[in-house]
Amino acid sequence: MAEFLQIHEPGETPMPHAxxxxxxxxxxxxxxxxxxxxxxxxxxxLRGTDGRGMVPSVVAYLDDKVVVGADARPVxxxxxxRVVASIKRLMGRGVEDLKTLGGKLPYDVDxxxxxxxxxxxxxxxxxxxxxxISADILRALKNRAEEALDRNVEKAVITVPAYFxxxxxxxxxxxxxxxxxxTLRLVNEPTAAALAYGLDKDVEGLYAVFDFGGGTFDISxxxxxxxxxxxxxxxxxAQLGGDDLDHAVAEHxxxxxxxxxxxxxxLTITEVKNALMTARLAKECLTDQDQGKWMLGMDGEPTxxxxxxxxxxxxxxxxxxxxxxxxRDVLLEADIMPDEVKGVVLVGGSTRVxxxxxxxxxxxxxxxxxxxxxxxxxxxxxxxxxxxxxAGSNALxxxxxxxxxxxxxxxxxxxxxxxxNTPIPVAKAQEFTTYKDGQTAMAIHAxxxxxxxxxxxxxxxxxxxxxxxxxxxGAARIRVMFSVDADGLLTVSASEDSTGLEAQVEVKPxxxxxxxxxxxxxxxxxEHGRSDMMxxxxxxxxxxxxxxxxxxxxxxxxxxxxxxDDEKEVISQRISELRxxxxxxxxxxxxxxxxxxxxATEGFASRRMDKDIRKALTGSSVDDIDGEMVNPxx
Amino acid sequence: xxNNDNHKGEGQGHVHAHPDSPCWSCRGSVDQRxxxxxxxxxxxxxxxxxxxxxxxxxxxxxxxxxDLEKRYFAFQRTFHPDRFATKSSREKQLSLQHATDLxxxxxxxxxxxxxxxxxxxxxxxxxxxxxxxxxxxxLLMEAMESREALADAETxxxxxxxxxxxxxxxxxxxxxxxxxxxxxxxxxxxxxVTRLKYLLKLLQEIRRKRLVLNN
Numbered sequence: 001m002a003e004f005l006q007i008h009e010p011g012e013t014p015m016p017h018a019x020x021x022x023x024x025x026x027x028x029x030x031x032x033x034x035x036x037x038x039x040x041x042x043x044x045x046l047r048g049t050d051g052r053g054m055v056p057s058v059v060a061y062l063d064d065k066v067v068v069g070a071d072a073r074p075v076x077x078x079x080x081x082r083v084v085a086s087i088k089r090l091m092g093r094g095v096e097d098l099k100t101l102g103g104k105l106p107y108d109v110d111x112x113x114x115x116x117x118x119x120x121x122x123x124x125x126x127x128x129x130x131x132x133i134s135a136d137i138l139r140a141l142k143n144r145a146e147e148a149l150d151r152n153v154e155k156a157v158i159t160v161p162a163y164f165x166x167x168x169x170x171x172x173x174x175x176x177x178x179x180x181x182x183t184l185r186l187v188n189e190p191t192a193a194a195l196a197y198g199l200d201k202d203v204e205g206l207y208a209v210f211d212f213g214g215g216t217f218d219i220s221x222x223x224x225x226x227x228x229x230x231x232x233x234x235x236x237x238a239q240l241g242g243d244d245l246d247h248a249v250a251e252h253x254x255x256x257x258x259x260x261x262x263x264x265x266x267l268t269i270t271e272v273k274n275a276l277m278t279a280r281l282a283k284e285c286l287t288d289q290d291q292g293k294w295m296l297g298m299d300g301e302p303t304x305x306x307x308x309x310x311x312x313x314x315x316x317x318x319x320x321x322x323x324x325x326x327x328r329d330v331l332l333e334a335d336i337m338p339d340e341v342k343g344v345v346l347v348g349g350s351t352r353v354x355x356x357x358x359x360x361x362x363x364x365x366x367x368x369x370x371x372x373x374x375x376x377x378x379x380x381x382x383x384x385x386x387x388x389x390x391a392g393s394n395a396l397x398x399x400x401x402x403x404x405x406x407x408x409x410x411x412x413x414x415x416x417x418x419x420x421n422t423p424i425p426v427a428k429a430q431e432f433t434t435y436k437d438g439q440t441a442m443a444i445h446a447x448x449x450x451x452x453x454x455x456x457x458x459x460x461x462x463x464x465x466x467x468x469x470x471x472x473x474g475a476a477r478i479r480v481m482f483s484v485d486a487d488g489l490l491t492v493s494a495s496e497d498s499t500g501l502e503a504q505v506e507v508k509p510x511x512x513x514x515x516x517x518x519x520x521x522x523x524x525x526x527e528h529g530r531s532d533m534m535x536x537x538x539x540x541x542x543x544x545x546x547x548x549x550x551x552x553x554x555x556x557x558x559x560x561x562x563x564x565d566d567e568k569e570v571i572s573q574r575i576s577e578l579r580x581x582x583x584x585x586x587x588x589x590x591x592x593x594x595x596x597x598x599x600a601t602e603g604f605a606s607r608r609m610d611k612d613i614r615k616a617l618t619g620s621s622v623d624d625i626d627g628e629m630v631n632p633x634x
Numbered sequence: 635x636x637n638n639d640n641h642k643g644e645g646q647g648h649v650h651a652h653p654d655s656p657c658w659s660c661r662g663s664v665d666q667r668x669x670x671x672x673x674x675x676x677x678x679x680x681x682x683x684x685x686x687x688x689x690x691x692x693x694x695x696x697x698x699x700x701d702l703e704k705r706y707f708a709f710q711r712t713f714h715p716d717r718f719a720t721k722s723s724r725e726k727q728l729s730l731q732h733a734t735d736l737x738x739x740x741x742x743x744x745x746x747x748x749x750x751x752x753x754x755x756x757x758x759x760x761x762x763x764x765x766x767x768x769x770x771x772x773l774l775m776e777a778m779e780s781r782e783a784l785a786d787a788e789t790x791x792x793x794x795x796x797x798x799x800x801x802x803x804x805x806x807x808x809x810x811x812x813x814x815x816x817x818x819x820x821x822x823x824x825x826x827v828t829r830l831k832y833l834l835k836l837l838q839e840i841r842r843k844r845l846v847l848n849n
Contacts, residue, residue, distance in 0.1 A: 184719045228707045332844075389719035396711050423741070425715065425734045485730055486715040 023155040023184055023390045024145050025192070025382025028134065028172065030088040030241060031214030031349065033057045034379035035141040037149065038387040043196065043380040046148040054375060055144070057214075058085045059136045061124040068140035080273045081108065082124040086243055087137075089215045090119050090130040091175075092167030108269060118171075131175045138179035156181045157386040159378050161216035162188035162402045163236040165448050166460050166490045173487070184389045186487040189213070190220035191231055191399060192381030193347040196372055205342040206232075208331075210360050210368065211378075212323055213348035215241035219327040221334045221341070229397045233334035233421045235326050236402075240319065242283070242350035248315045249279035249307070257296055257303045278305075286312045287352050313355045324359050333421070344368040349375050398423055405460075405482050405490060408445035410435065412454045417482045420450065427483040431497075434478075438470040442478055446492050465494045541590040545582045548594050549575065552601065555608060562607045567600075574600045658724070669713070669732065677718070680731040685739035685752045693756050695749060695815035695823075706740040746808045747830050750815070750823060759820045770828070777832055784840060790847045797840045804833050 025043070027034045032054040036045045045053035052070065060072035060083045067075065076083045084107070095111065110120040110127045120127045138158075145153045158181075160172055169186055176183045190209035204224050211218040218236035222229065254267065254275050267275075278294050282305075285292045291308035331338060344360060346368045351357065360368050372380065388395065400423050406416040407430065417430045434442065442465045449457030468476050477497035484490050552575070556563075563571070578593040654663035662673035667681050686693040689705045711717070713732035718725050742748045780800075787793045807830045814823040 185716065226704070226707055228710070332841075389716055392717075396707065396714060397716060398710060398714070423737045425730050426737055427734045483734070486733070 022149065022151060022153055023157065023386035024153055025379055025384065025386045026138065026141055026156050026158045026181075027189070027192070027379035027382060028088065028137065028141075028158055028160075028175075029057055029214055029378075030086050030216065030243065031057055032375060033137055033141055034376060035145050036376075036379040036383035037145065038380075038383040041384065041387070043383040043387075045376050045379060046145050048144055053379075055137070055141060056085075057088065057137055058083060059087070059133050061126060061128075063124070066136050068137055076273065076277065079124075080270050083273075084121060084123055084128075084133050086215055087130050087133045089239065089243070090121075091134065092165060092169070092171040093119050093130070095119055131171050131178060134172070134175035135178035138175055138181060142179055142181060154180065154182055155184050155386070155390065157185050157187055157192075157382045157389065158183055159189045159192045159382045160186050160488075161211070161213070161236065161238055162190055162218040162220055162231075162234040163216060163238040164488075165238070165403055165458055166405075166488070167458070168238070169488050173489075183487070184386060186489075187382055187385050187397075188218070188220070188231070188234070188399060188402070188488075189216075189378045190218050190234065190345075190347060191222070191229070191397060192379075192385060193345055193377045194220075194222050194229070194381065195384050195397070196377045196381035197345055197369065203342070206336060206340055207343050207345060208327070208341045208364065209345045209347060210323075210327065210351065211236075211347035212350040212356060213241050214350070215239070215243050217241060217323050217326065219323070219330050221330060221336060227395050229395060230423075231399045231421075232336075233330050234400060234402050235330035235333070237322070237326060240322060242348070243276075244319050245283055245316045245350060245353065246276050246279040248319060249282055249312065250275040252307075252315055253279060253282075253294070253296055253305045256305055260303050261301055282307055283312070283353070287354065309354070316353070316355060320353075320355050320359050323356070324363055327360075327363055338364050341366075345377075346370045346374050347377050399486075399488070400424060401426065401484055401488060403448045403458075404450055405484070406447050406449075406457070407432075407480055407482075408447060408454050414447050414449075414452060414454055414457055417480070418484060422484075424484050424488060425486050427481060429479045429481040432478045432480060433474045434468065434471065434476045435473055437473050439473065439476070440468045440470055441466045442468060442494075444480060444492065444494055446482070446490065448490075460490065461492065463492070463494075465496070468496050469499050471498075538585060538587045538590075541587045541594075542582050545578055545590050545594055548597065549578065552597070555604075559604075559608050563604055567604060571597070571600050571604070677713075677725050677728045677732070679728055680735045682735060684756045685742045686756065688735055688739040689743065691743075693753060695746075695753055696812055697743070697749075699744070702740070702743055706736065709736050746811060747827065747834060750811050750827050750830070753815065754820060754824060754827065757820060759824060770825075773829055773832060777836070780836055781839075784836070784843060787843070790844065793840060793844050793847060797837065797844065800833060800837050800840060804830065804837065807833060 022037070024046070025036045025038070027036075034045055034053055034055065036043050038044070047053045048055070048069075050070070055069040056073060058069065058072040058076065060067040060075035060079075062075070062082065072083055076085070090107070095109065108122045110122040118129050118131070120129055121133070142153055142156075156176065158172060158176055160169055164172070172186060173183045190211045193209050193211060194207060204226075207222045207224065209218070209220045209222065211220070216236065216238050217240040218234060220234040221232045223232050224230075250272075254271075275296060278296055282292060282294050286307065286309050289309075291306065293304060293306045296303050296305060331341075341364055344364050344366065346357070346360070351360070351368075351370070351374050357368065357370075385397070387393075400421045401418055402420060404416045404420045405418040406414040409415045409432075415430065418426055418428050432442070443462065444465060445454070445462045446460040447454060447457040448460050451457050465478065468478070475498070479495050479497055481493045481495075482490060483493075552571075574593070574597040578590070578597050581589040581593040584590075655666050656662065657664045657671035657674060657676065657678065659676040660671060660674040662671055664671050664673075664678055667683070669678055669680070670676065671678060682688070684693065689702065689709060691697065691702070691705065710733060713729055713736060715726060715729045715733055718729040721729075742752045780796075784793075784796055787796055807826055811823055811826045811830070814820075814826060
């Protein structure tokens with residue numbers, strides 16, 4: 001611990017406790033997730049007891065607990081319907097988006113519950129959002145870090161694909177909050193990778209980061225100058241990744257299988273999941289080997305499938321070529337020739353595929369850098385940034401908006417307000433006017449994307465500016481302001497300039513979570529809790545109880561004379577009940593006792609409020625979180 | 635910290651130009667343009683000013699891009715939200731404001747066209763393009779001709795040739811702008827700005843076509 005204390009210059013850190021200062025870097029990946037910490041510029045992956053750094057982003061929902069990572073994989077074989085993988089692909093998505101993804105998805109979508117909002121999946125009798133499932137992964141990572149470091153971990157830099165849209169970014173932040181983590185910053189994955197390569201140290205010039213992960217592809221062009229790290233341009237496809245390679249191979253295997261055993265090719269979700277798993281094994285094997293044989297054993301009728309490197313390359317070529325095309329587009333957009341790039345950084349497990357490396361080398365005319373493990377590089381960079389944000393740093397990172405932001409205008413067209421690759425934070429205003437005489441309201445529809453028409457872009461939010469004074473058409477001056485913060489998150493506000501009317505609207509993305517959603521999820525995640533979660537909750541309940549007792553005692557000391565009638569006896573009875581409950585292991589009993597004490601002291605508290613003392617002793621977080629679970633009769 | 639009598643004297647020197655206002659945190663008096671409180675050192679709201687002022691530069695069309703960038707980096711190093719990640723939400727909010735203003739100022743001053751527009755605004759001479767283009771039949775004619783040439787170009791080579799021509803034209807216009815501003819000929823500069831705008835739009839269309847031909 002002492003070493004963590006020493007890294008700050010006196011007066012440099014405003015933090016009273018070193019503990020508050022521990023910040024980790026998290027790579028919340030489609031296929032695997034990692035957590036890392038940096039100390040004096042040296043990042044390190046936090047490993048589990050088995051020594052493995054990667055936590056498969058797989059969550060199994062068993063009856064009594066939630067299992068994350070490698071331990072969830074075996075469940076995939078026996079009870080695949082209880083397991084969710086690649087949930088990152090659904091972050092910030094609505095049901096409508098899923099339909100456009102096409103093909104058979106290895107998810108069981110809860111259509112009814114998803115209507116008009118965030119996707120919900122039916123898993124083992126539960127209806128869960130991608131945010132909740134991601135939160136389970138983040139909780140597992142947090143636990144891993146707390147065990148490895150033997151201290152609380154509450155702050156994190158979390159990486160997201162550069163190409164993640166606003167809704168997906170907001171969903172990631174929500175998941176962190178749900179898991180009890182404060183997001184210091186969302187950092188784009190390619191940027192984090194470049195940080196890990198120390199591109200912020202001695203080198204100057206242009207670098208490309210080719211990030212081909214499990215579910216997303218990003219290509220970024222970065223410029224390093226005078227210790228400032230500028231993202232010049234970024235592009236990619238948030239729905240293109242190693243999973244697609246698996247899909248290509250799985251489809252091939254399944255077609256072969258249908259040919260061998262006949263049938264109509266109709267598949268169950270279990271069969272699709274099995275085929276995908278086998279395909280992934282084949283892909284990994286063909287990275288080092290020239291050929292191999294795999295079995296698909298469904299419904300008791302196994303089929304054998306052999307595949308060699310050449311045939312594999314043919315299957316995946318269209319996907320790899322797409323990544324190269326996207327890379328070319330970004331270079332062109334940044335007005336950079338491939339040979340101006342000084343180095344190419346490879347990120348993501350899919351860059352292990354030989355065909356990918358060949359194509360990248362071909363495009364840039366040089367062998368890409370791969371001396372840091374491409375699976376770990378993002379988490380390592382995130383850890384460095386987490387340290388830079390908490391302990392200070394000389395380097396500076398200037399990032400850009402990955403996608404254009406615009407507003408719907410007449411005829412279903414989109415008018416761009418902030419263009420892609422604009423440095424963030426940024427605020428831009430656009431003026432609009434009324435099109436009808438006497439028009440008093442204006443609908444504002446914020447969109448994200450590069451296309452011209454509304455329905456080709458992603459809808460972020462809709463709201464209405466009301467109370468515009470009736471004027472002739474075209475007389476009102478409505479300024480719509482788009483602000484994007486350093487995390488890449490959007491806020492929209494509107495005002496009518498001639499009258500000063502203003503509507504500040506915090507835009508919640510269409511597929512985001514409302515505050516009620518968030519508190520319900522917090523509650524549910526606790527109700528469903530697994531054993532370590534229960535322990536944590538018990539500890540939290542005790543802390544709450546202690547806090548309550550302390551708060552009440554100090555209130556009594558100041559305002560004891562406000563107690564009336566037999567209140568004093570009743571309350572001291574309740575206090576001793578709470579004390580007794582806190583010595584036991586029953587969290588509900590503690591919460592109930594807290595609640596009962598709260599009730600008993602309501603009159604006293606309101607009298608204190610009347611005395612204009614704002615330190616209310618009720619209203620603690622236990623009320624908010626567990627209010628519905630407490631039986632007031634107890 | 636809350637009592638700042640000792641700072642009153644210091645502030646008086648600025649009172650004439652930029653009267654002091656109280657620091658939001660310690661209530662001490664702060665020069666309205668100071669980004670940090672003299673007393674408690676805490677970040678203050680961004681006081682906008684024009685783009686040149688925000689980056690501490692003389693309002694001039696001719697500037698050294700390296701110097702501009704250096705200033706931008708130095709200011710961002712101080713004000714970027716990453717520097718305030720562990721501070722209070724109010725401080726975070728203020729740093730966001732500063733960083734946003736800096737990005738805007740740098741973005742406007744970086745490119746010659748927007749720099750010229752910013753300078754014209756600073757000097758109180760805005761540009762009304764619509765009226766301008768319509769009142770300049772020569773420019774209108776030129777625009778129509780080049781659009782036609784672009785529509786007729788069928789190969790990547792032809793498009794590249796158009797691009798080279800347009801780029802050369804843009805460079806010449808920028809040089810003309812510099813001359814106009816150094817002669818303080820705002821009327822002339824406004825005319826060149828309108829033409830430069832059209833040229834850049836044309837360049838964009840040429841590049842879009844190049845993208846299509848390349849794919």
